[in-house]
Amino acid sequence: MTPTDDTRQAMTPGAKRAGPGEYLFNMNGVNQIMGGPAYSPVFGSCVEGDRMIVALMRYPKGKPSDRHSHPNEQWIYVLEGVLEMEFDGTVFKAGPGDCIYVPANKMHLAANNGDKDVIFFTCKDTSHGLHGIKAPS
Template identity: 65%
Template sequence: MNGIAEHKEPPQARTPGAYRAQPGEYVFNFSKVNQILGGPDYSPVFGGCVEGDRMIVALMTAPAGKQSEPHSHPNEQWIFVLEGVMEILVEGQRHTAHPGELIYIPANTVHCGCTPSGKDAKFFTVKDASHSLHGIKVRP
């Protein structure tokens, strides 16, 4: 060693625009972190996203009457509905989730969703950090 401290750049977020937790940071305010699209080329959902070493979390809003296009992602996903109603289509099966209900999307599973009630839905989502928050749109 030459006695000079090395300056390391903090790790970058896997998800474009997401906030990457830095050493010594333990509390985050979703309304103050970058607001990003949950799936820029296939979904209208938006909100704050924070990434750690092994987990990605986001507090998202699904606009009323809007629908995402079919997509998948190589990481599994959990979606906890906080407000509103979400309809999801997972591998061709339709499900409806209400506040307090939890949705599980296995890795590499084609799915899409909408908010049919005329009211925005708000949900908290968690994914493992093997891939970004964004998925991959199914191409016809």
Template identity: 60%
Template structure:
């Protein structure tokens, strides 16, 4: 990592900022933040670098994220459970092994199935923090 990384704070409140010389992180032990405090039940760990951030999030069964968008694009990889989403007006059902792509500034929402929590790994660029902007 560059010296530039060492002096910067994370864009997302509560996220871990990777420091110079830090190369290994245990996501379950890093931190615990809300994925979208005013619109989502997703919660978990988030680590930010210079240009990318990663997060391991869970969403309790039957709960979800209200419509929102963010200026950064996002990838969501489903590890456990079923995630029912609407991305840009299109409905998708993501199961373990599925990857969902959300382009920047695209309205999206999602809900964990009623049967089981959803566990997902997500990646975003750091042009904006982890949290999105709730639809009006």
């Protein structure tokens, strides 16, 4: 590592940037950021490394996202609740243990129509930050 590596900022505003010698992160207490401030009610903790971004997110019940995409691919692993994801007009319902793949630049939207919050773990590459791009209205 070069000395300047110690001071690099996370690409995602508010995210924790893993520094030299940091190997363990309590995802219940790292930070709290919005997962997609322009298009989604999702919030939680986010840590960025050199090539990967991970986040533990909470999706409030009854609040759908707007249609959006992101230039980096994403994996979503559902821990609690049922997360609905729509791709090309088809809705997929993912429950605990299900993993959703979102290809780079793929337009999609999410919803939590259940009676409790959805908790999920997500991972993206660091070619861009955590946040995506809201579709034009």
